[in-house]
Amino acid sequence: MPIWAKNINATLEVLLRKLETVEQNQKEALILLRANRRGDPGKASVELLQAQTQADLQELEERLKNRDFTKKIISHLSLVGGSNPGECVRRVLRSVASNFVWSSYILRGKKGKMPLLGTAVGSTIKQAIMKWKPGLEEKEVELLMAEVLKHAPSAHSKSLKEMADTFR
Numbered sequence: 001m002p003i004w005a006k007n008i009n010a011t012l013e014v015l016l017r018k019l020e021t022v023e024q025n026q027k028e029a030l031i032l033l034r035a036n037r038r039g040d041p042g043k044a045s046v047e048l049l050q051a052q053t054q055a056d057l058q059e060l061e062e063r064l065k066n067r068d069f070t071k072k073i074i075s076h077l078s079l080v081g082g083s084n085p086g087e088c089v090r091r092v093l094r095s096v097a098s099n100f101v102w103s104s105y106i107l108r109g110k111k112g113k114m115p116l117l118g119t120a121v122g123s124t125i126k127q128a129i130m131k132w133k134p135g136l137e138e139k140e141v142e143l144l145m146a147e148v149l150k151h152a153p154s155a156h157s158k159s160l161k162e163m164a165d166t167f168r
Contacts, residue, residue, distance in 0.1 A: 020083050028079045048076060051097035054104065057121060060096070064120035077128030088132055089144040092125055102152035107145055116149065117142070 051057040064070050080095055082088035093102060109115025116122040122145075129141050 017083060021087075024081050024083060028081055031079060048073060048095065050095060051101050054101060057097050057101055061120050064124055070120070070124055073124055074128045074131060077125065078131040080128075081132055085129070085133060085136060085140065086144055086147070088129055089141070090148050092128055092132075093145070093148050096121065096125060099152045102149055105149055105152075107142060107149055116145065 048060075049056075051060055064073065077092050077095065080088065080091045082091050104114055105116045106113040107116055109117075116125075125145065126138065126141050129144075130136050130138065
């Protein structure tokens with residue numbers, strides 16, 4: 001196969017993945033629009049601001065003690081979606097809190113970091129991802145969450161480096 005054909009195939013694959021993401025986002029937007037049009041408060045979107053500090057995440061933890069709020073958040077986060085389970089986990093975690101916040105967490109609380117499992121936030125995130133894709137096992141979701149949390153510090157330091165470079 002000529003080299004130009006490989007480049008075209010690679011480009012087409014990238015475009016196809018991006019098209020799938022756009023399609024998924026459109027489906028999510030359509031679901032939200034239909035729910036809002038019906039005036040169904042249980043399905044309507046919830047205002048969930050990304051936690052920028054530990055205090056913000058702790059406030060969300062307290063708010064999740066309300067069962068109705070938790071159900072709405074799970075529905076909302078399950079619509080965040082992605083093209084695969086890994087992307088879904090990254091997008092859901094990113095919509096809940098910043099990398100700066102997640103850099104203080106690890107799945108089970110080792111290495112001087114706080115555990116995400118056993119918290120209302122962690123449970124809510126896990127339930128939302130499992131609702132996004134029925135049949136996805138709890139262990140698989142936990143492994144994906146652990147992987148994303150493991151890379152949060154490097155993503156945070158990368159964004160700090162990019163910020164510093166813009167001031168040079």
